Amino acid sequence: MSEKTYKVGIIGAGVMGDRMIQAIANHSLYQVASVSDVSEERAREAAKQAGDAAWYTDYQEMLDDMHIDLVYLAVPPKYHHPITLEVLKRKKHLLCEKPLANSLAEAQEMLAAAEAAGVVHAMHFPMYYQTVLPQMIARLPELGTIRRIDILTHFHQWPRPWQQAAWLAGREQGGFIREVLPHFVHLTYELFGELQVIRANVDYPDDPNACEVGVSAYLECSDGTPITVNGLAGIAHKEHLDYRIYGTKGTISLVNWSNLHFGLEGEVPQPITIPLHERLILLLDEMAKKMNGEDARLVTFETGVKVQKVLEDLLGKS
Template identity: 45%
Template sequence: MTRLKMAVIGLGKMGLHMIQQAEQAELNGSIKLVAVCEAHEETLRNFADAHAEISAYSDYMQLLDEHEIDLLYIAVPPKFHYPVVMEALQRKIHVFCEKPLANSTEEAREMLEAAEQAGVVHAVHFSMPHEPSVLKLQELVEQRSIGAIRKIELILQFPQWPRAWQQNSWISSREQGGFILEVGIHWIHMIQHVFGPITEVSSEVLYPDNAEECEHEVQAVMKLEDGIRIQLNGIAHFAGKERVSMVVYGTEGTIALENWEELMMGQVGQPLAPVEVDESMGELPVLKRVIARIQGQPAKIYDFNDGYRAQLVLEALRNPEGNTSHISR
């Protein structure tokens, strides 16, 4: 089997994480990481010093001109996804892009159309539906373990934003940062995957006086296609603990996914108790599945259509118009 030649654009936290996954895949003989690109000079130099065997570039166009790439992983800030992805698609390169897909619905739509026309594998790095706790949650919902669903609550609480490990020049910006975009997009996608399409969004976002800074609070009500309500409460900059959780209320009980992965459940009138999750249910890493799909093997991935559908909800949340937004696809 021919090894796929892979390149990584962006050497931030996610880019370096994906390189570690690529190195594991190299050991299995499925791919070879041949080049990276990073605009930050010191970061690029440090990487190049430690990885002499991998070509290093500060200009992604030069990288693409000088290497025949099979798979491009894109981990640059959101507003740069569009130009990099579109260039790769024009060259018929398989694309694996970080979330969110784009920085607007218009960009996301164009990227989806270009990907379909290019006839290549296109994937967004949505990992939550592959997690064991989410797979178990989906199983419980499908088995009606808590009866019919009454409503869903989504809680996004950050004492500090950006978080201590997350310091960079864009993640606190109003243009392409904020916890709705950076964290909320994961949950938007997962909710639509498990519970069905979100068709209505009504939100109120509180921004600070600094016009460059991202949101501090959000309250929203969303509706699924079947009318089930999703209440979103988000806040940053307060005294307390971080909480990123979803609570699903049913006619016969409640399921909670606390802090990303702690699954709990209880019947009406009873306390919540931990749910045993089989870690072997997990379907990670996503890169392995993208490679399999490129090689023509059956593999579950979330493509640009999933990215576009999530982007529609994300932008309706981030840019309230004073009225309920009806999500049309």
């Protein structure tokens, strides 16, 4: 008996939609059946890239195609909630980009709807499917008692040059707190469990419609381990991201997404050579397992709601 090929409908033909199309092209279990985007030009071009798939400018029309097994949602956060509810009404499996929603209330409603629909629901957190995560987990015991976790996100320009979309620069749904910090909040959940915001200060420019330019915050893990957040944009500094864990016996840091450094007491942390995998391929592998009724390693909407709560607290919206 041949393996099932899952037909995917992609909503949002931007940077992430394009990456997913490329990943599906290299995966034997999937086929892009249709693409939807508010831009007719982008929808048509992405559908052509996907092998002459059907294309739409109205996602509702696309969702009426009963041959779609899975929807990949890659639109700005403001639209996750309404589109998700329409997807779930049709009981389609759903893979959503982060953050889950544009508010905690929306995220909670999306989780409830996904559970009621009885479908596979998952989120795309790239670091979860990279080899750095198991490497970090394996080395945690060597660090001794964890003293502090520091999260640093510095940007010369925001939005970044390759990410020039108006919504990313806006206060309503953009900013690096919503776009970048979810990755590190989720990483902290995976490594240490629950966390909460104790205090946060967000700096905004004079323009009332512009997103934040800075954040400094203090969080804690459930055992009281402190977490600091230091974020700045628009500074004379090359983009630099650093997730660093200090222990009584050593230090480990993840620099610029995929560079892992490790050192024991008295040592200067050194780079660790680790193999890199195609994370979207691994994500699609796990989605296929779950849709086939098998156990799978996925980040579900339940975790997405937890991450959303932290984001809301950082932004002072809870």
